[in-house]
Amino acid sequence: MFQLKSWPQFVLLPLAAGVCAVWVGMVCLVFCSRLSGMKAASICGNAQAECHFLSLANLFDRVIQHSARMHGISNDLHSEFELYFLPSKNQVSRVGRNCHTSNILTPNGKENAQRIEREELTEVIMKLLAAWRDPLWHFHQSVARNHRFNGYGSNKSLEMSDMAHELRKGVQKVVEKMQTLGVISNSVGGLASPEALLAADGSGWRFMKDSDLLYCFRRDSNKIQNYLKILKCRIVPEHGC
Amino acid sequence: MLRARMRRRLGLAVLLMLSAALRCRSASPPGKPVLIGCRSPEKETFTCWWEPGFNGGLPTRHRLFYEKEGSEEVHECPDYWSAGKNSCFFGKEQTSIWVEYSLTVVAFNALGNTSSDLFKIDDVMKIVKPYTPENVTVLVNDTANTPYLCVSWNHPPKVDTKSGWTTIKYELRVQKEDNKPEIFHPNKKNSFKVYNVDPGATYTVDMRCQLDQSSWSEWSTASVVKIPNYFQNEKPFWILVSIFSVIPLLATICIVVLKRKFVKQWLLPPVPGPKIRGVDVQLLKSGRAEDVINALIGNQNFPPAAAWMDQTEEYLLVSDSNDWLLTDPYISQKKKSLVIPAGVQLEIQCRTSAPAQSDCENAEVGKDGKVEPDHLAQTKESVLNVAAPSVSSGSKEAASGNAAGPTGYVDIQQHKGTQGAGPNAAQWDYSWVKEVNGETIFILKNEDAAAGLDVPGWEENTAADYSRVKEVNGDDVVLLQKHDSADSSCKKKEDRSAEWTNQKAKSRHGSDCGKGACLQIAGNGYVDSVPRFYVE
Numbered sequence: 148m149f150q151l152k153s154w155p156q157f158v159l160l161p162l163a164a165g166v167c168a169v170w171v172g173m174v175c176l177v178f179c180s181r182l183s184g185m186k187a188a189s190i191c192g193n194a195q196a197e198c199h200f201l202s203l204a205n206l207f208d209r210v211i212q213h214s215a216r217m218h219g220i221s222n223d224l225h226s227e228f229e230l231y232f233l234p235s236k237n238q239v240s241r242v243g244r245n246c247h248t249s250n251i252l253t254p255n256g257k258e259n260a261q262r263i264e265r266e267e268l269t270e271v272i273m274k275l276l277a278a279w280r281d282p283l284w285h286f287h288q289s290v291a292r293n294h295r296f297n298g299y300g301s302n303k304s305l306e307m308s309d310m311a312h313e314l315r316k317g318v319q320k321v322v323e324k325m326q327t328l329g330v331i332s333n334s335v336g337g338l339a340s341p342e343a344l345l346a347a348d349g350s351g352w353r354f355m356k357d358s359d360l361l362y363c364f365r366r367d368s369n370k371i372q373n374y375l376k377i378l379k380c381r382i383v384p385e386h387g388c
Numbered sequence: 389m390l391r392a393r394m395r396r397r398l399g400l401a402v403l404l405m406l407s408a409a410l411r412c413r414s415a416s417p418p419g420k421p422v423l424i425g426c427r428s429p430e431k432e433t434f435t436c437w438w439e440p441g442f443n444g445g446l447p448t449r450h451r452l453f454y455e456k457e458g459s460e461e462v463h464e465c466p467d468y469w470s471a472g473k474n475s476c477f478f479g480k481e482q483t484s485i486w487v488e489y490s491l492t493v494v495a496f497n498a499l500g501n502t503s504s505d506l507f508k509i510d511d512v513m514k515i516v517k518p519y520t521p522e523n524v525t526v527l528v529n530d531t532a533n534t535p536y537l538c539v540s541w542n543h544p545p546k547v548d549t550k551s552g553w554t555t556i557k558y559e560l561r562v563q564k565e566d567n568k569p570e571i572f573h574p575n576k577k578n579s580f581k582v583y584n585v586d587p588g589a590t591y592t593v594d595m596r597c598q599l600d601q602s603s604w605s606e607w608s609t610a611s612v613v614k615i616p617n618y619f620q621n622e623k624p625f626w627i628l629v630s631i632f633s634v635i636p637l638l639a640t641i642c643i644v645v646l647k648r649k650f651v652k653q654w655l656l657p658p659v660p661g662p663k664i665r666g667v668d669v670q671l672l673k674s675g676r677a678e679d680v681i682n683a684l685i686g687n688q689n690f691p692p693a694a695a696w697m698d699q700t701e702e703y704l705l706v707s708d709s710n711d712w713l714l715t716d717p718y719i720s721q722k723k724k725s726l727v728i729p730a731g732v733q734l735e736i737q738c739r740t741s742a743p744a745q746s747d748c749e750n751a752e753v754g755k756d757g758k759v760e761p762d763h764l765a766q767t768k769e770s771v772l773n774v775a776a777p778s779v780s781s782g783s784k785e786a787a788s789g790n791a792a793g794p795t796g797y798v799d800i801q802q803h804k805g806t807q808g809a810g811p812n813a814a815q816w817d818y819s820w821v822k823e824v825n826g827e828t829i830f831i832l833k834n835e836d837a838a839a840g841l842d843v844p845g846w847e848e849n850t851a852a853d854y855s856r857v858k859e860v861n862g863d864d865v866v867l868l869q870k871h872d873s874a875d876s877s878c879k880k881k882e883d884r885s886a887e888w889t890n891q892k893a894k895s896r897h898g899s900d901c902g903k904g905a906c907l908q909i910a911g912n913g914y915v916d917s918v919p920r921f922y923v924e
Contacts, residue, residue, distance in 0.1 A: 219601075249458065255484035257432055257553045366486050369513060373485075373553065380552030388552045 246363035417500030
């Protein structure tokens with residue numbers, strides 16, 4: 148009986164030590180693998196070209212995600228606006244509805260979007276984003292000032308304006324990357340291109356009603372999202388198209 | 389009364405005839421058609437359906453007209469037949485996304501036309517609703533012990549998945565028998581595995597999909613699968629196993645029951661009562677003392693005490709002549725006595741390495757029975773070397789063995805018969821042995837005690853018999869000195885002690901003692917059995 152009592156002690160101690168060692172080993176392994184995995188993903192050592200293509204797809208994914216989120220917010224705002232401020236759909240409003248971005252020629256279908264040049268498509272995206280910078284900011288100011296919406300609406304308008312701004316910068320980066328890689332020519336204008344300025348300068352948006360503004364932006368954000376997707380699958384088709 | 393009734397009936401009949409005539413004769417313009425709805429299955433084309441009104445009794449033709457946003461031009465439906473009756477199919481060329489459509493259906497017949505209400509499509513994106521996913525197949529994979537369902541499908545027809553124009557999202561619904569259905573959202577395009585399935589249950593699986601946050605498609609046709617039940621397959625095996633295990637169990641139980649007593653004895657053996665070998669319990673119960681003692685002790689063989697005493701006696705025997713030792717009957721009668729004949733120099737072996745005699749304590753029995761250290765007698769015989777042959781071998785051990793009592797005393801005896809040299813040959817000198825340490829015997833010398841010391845009277849001179857420890861040097865030498873009030877004795881001792889003691893002579897002055905010679909012993913002045921304190 149004496150032996151039985153002392154037996155667990157002799158077994159438990161090395162067993163516990165073994166379990167600890169195994170656990171430590173596994174944690175180290177996991178960390179090492181994660182580190183090595185992260186290393187492989189973040190640092191492109193060897194071929195410059197491979198590295199660039201991979202990161203371009205990544206950039207595209209990010210801007211597409213961003214644009215999807217922006218469209219979601221605009222959709223929510225528009226629905227809420229219609230629910231509270233326009234309970235009855237008015238046919239008359241149809242006549243008056245005119246988005247300030249109507250002068251920008253945008254492809255209205257898949258074939259059209261695939262047919263036009265990459266540079267043109269990129270230009271369209273840039274123009275649209277440029278055209279909405281000021282109106283969104285103005286809209287947010289008016290909402291905050293006049294307390295038109297509740298707190299939810301005010302937050303969303305600010306978020307929408309910020310996201311549009313961020314997306315514009317992101318797309319600019321993508322354009323630069325593409326130009327560096329030689330995917331598109333350098334003819335694509337930047338943020339300060341004359342077309343963009345022209346579009347942004349149009350003061351037609353100041354007289355737009357809020358409902359029309361929201362409606363127009365919802366549509367344009369959807370356009371931007373789809374164009375980016377088309378562009379990505381035209382340039383880097385091997386990554387999730 | 390009768391006349392009124394007849395008139396009423398006549399009026400009714402006339403009315404009926406008139407209406408029938410009217411109906412048969414007059415055609416009317418068509419009734420108003422109603423646009424039911426439109427649908428785009430893949431975000432590239434769309435179809436609209438309407439419900440025609442009453443045709444007015446004449447052949448009626450319906451035409452659809454639409455206007456696009458930003459243009460006043462009115463277009464007519466390009467395709468009235470592809471999508472069936474009362475429908476209009478808009479092809480890729482006519483479809484524009486993000487453009488508002490205004491549709492009207494006009495019914496024409498010979499008598500006129502009737503337009504429906506305006507039907508507006510804000511955006512083709514809003515009317516997108518894909519078809520159901522195709523080829524939804526469910527397979528039961530029951531490898532190992534964990535079965536799972538493997539669901540596979542294809543994308544809905546006509547949807548372009550390559551160009552990135554649409555992003556398809558699928559939804560999978562799994563329902564176990566009549567429970568609440570479970571919804572999954574597969575990430576992969578073509579397959580999905582459902583793991584939490586129970587063997588023996590029936591599952592219904594169907595799917596639907598969505599394009600870019602559009603409306604969901606209809607549910608696909610349900611697939612019903614049944615997971616095989618494992619235990620049924622293995623049922624006969626388990627039956628056999630249970631039968632074969634029950635038989636030995638029953639047999640064991642029968643044996644245990646039938647042989648209860650045997651099992652009980654084996655498991656729980658009775659504890660025997662106490663029993664002493666050779667002792668009769670009945671005898672003990674009778675209670676007679678002799679019987680009890682004989683019973684308890686009779687069987688033992690104790691060695692005779694006398695023999696033991698003789699042995700100890702022999703070990704300490706010191707004598708000058710071998711004859712005396714052998715023949716002297718006195719020896720056997722003495723207990724623990726060390727007989728030192730006069731003139732015999734008692735040499736005590738010292739453990740210290742220094743072979744100088746000054747280190748060792750030499751005691752010499754003088755003629756008067758005193759033990760004097762100075763004289764070197766005829767023979768130097770150590771205590772341990774002297775004695776009967778029987779003793780010599782074991783003397784060393786005996787010497788140490790005799791140190792059982794630290795207060796054992798040693799008889800320094802002068803034998804009359806043998807020596808005849810000293811006048812007090814018969815006198816016995818008693819000294820206290822301070823300590824027998826291994827091979828060294830420390831003898832406490834008693835001078836005054838030589839003047840007549842008797843065995844019975846030793847208690848009187850107890851005080852005088854005690855020697856004081858001069859010094860404890862290490863653990864092998866204790867230097868003893870008999871302390872006396874008289875100076876003469878001290879002086880003598882001084883001489884002796886000079887020989888005896890080490891060079892370290894720390895001594896505190898005693899009452900009358902000379903310097904460095906006598907000891908001042910703390911406490912009661914006597915050396916304790918245990919040399920705990922050092923005499924300074």
